[in-house]
Amino acid sequence: MPAHTMLEDRTTVEALLGALIHAPSSHNTQPWLVRLYPDALDLIADRTRALPVNDPDDRELAISCGAALLNLRVAAAAAGYVADVRALPDAADADLLARVALQPSGAEQADAALRAAIAARRTYRQRFAPDAVEPAAVQALVDAARREGATLGVLDTPDARLRAAELVAEGDAAQWANPSWRRELAAWMHPRREGDGLSMPTLAVPLAQAVVRTFDMGHGVGAKDRQLADESPLLAVLWTDGDAPADWLAAGQALQRVLLTGVRHGLQASYLNQPVQVAALRPKLQQLTGRPGYAQLLLRLGVPAQELPPAPRRPMADIVIAE
C-alpha cells in the first residue's frame, strides 16, 4: 500500500482535473481521459475524439493532451505537490500518453504562479489591440517554450511575416476546397450546452453547419486570415527537433506554458495552423524560422481588445475512466 493517498481526496482530484479540462484542444474536442490511482494518474488519449481529416496522424490530438498535462503539472504545484511525469511509459500502449506520480513536497513555485492564468486564458480569434508586445514578454515566451523542449521562433522580419501570411491563405484555400475537411469542421460546430466543440447559439447551428458543408469559403476566409496574420503584434512558429508522439506531447506542454506565461504578461493568443496542417506547406513554414525542424503550430499573440466568455467544457466526471 502506498503511504499517501492524495488522489483519494476529492478536493485534490477536483483541483487537478478542474485545471486539466481547461486546456485548449483542436476544434475543442477535449480528447483526453484520466485513470486515477491513489498517488498517480494516467493521461490517456481519447481517439474517439480524433479529427481524421484535419489531423490524420493525431498530432494535434497529442499536442492538446500535452497542454492538458501542463495544466495538471501547474495545478499539482499550486496544491503543493511535485508531479513526476513519465511520458509514453508503455511502448505497447500508444494511448497511454503519460503517467503522473504525485509527491507531497518540493512543489515548483514558478509553476504554481501560473495557476491563475489557466482560467483566464482564451483562444482570441479577433483583431488584437494595437499595442506592441514588450521585448521582456517576448523573451519570457521564448524561455517558456525552451523549458519544455520546444522552440518558439518569432517571425520578426517583414518578409517572414508576409510569407507566413501567404502560407496561411494558401492553407485555407487547400482545406476549404476539401469537402471532407468541411464536413468534419461542421460536425464539431455544436450548441453551447453540449460542453465541447466550436460553440455557437443553438438556433444558428443548423444553418452554419449547412453553409460550411456546402460552400468553399477558402477565398474569403483566406483573405481574412492573411490580414490577421499580417497585423498580429507577434507571430511565431512553435517547433520541435523531431516529429514523433513524444515531440507532440512536448510541443503541447510548451504551447500551454507559452500561453499561460502570455496571460501573465497581459497577452492572449490564437492559431493560424493551416500551413502546418497542409503537409506540402509545412516545410515552407519551418523554413521561415531559419532552422531545421518541424513546425507544430503557428501562433499569433497580442493584447486582447475585449474580454471573451470561456469556451464550453465537458464536466470533469466525463473524463475519468472508472476502474
Ligand SMILES: Cc1cc2nc3c(=O)[nH]c(=O)nc-3n(C[C@H](O)[C@H](O)[C@H](O)COP(=O)(O)O)c2cc1C
Ligand atoms: C493543437 C491545437 C490546434 C488548434 N488549432 C486551431 C486552429 O487552427 N484555429 C483556431 O481558431 N483554433 C485552434 N485551436 C484552438 C481551439 O479551437 C480552442 O482551444 C478550443 O476551441 C477551446 O477554446 P479555448 O482555447 O478558448 O478554451 C487549436 C488548439 C489546439 C490545442
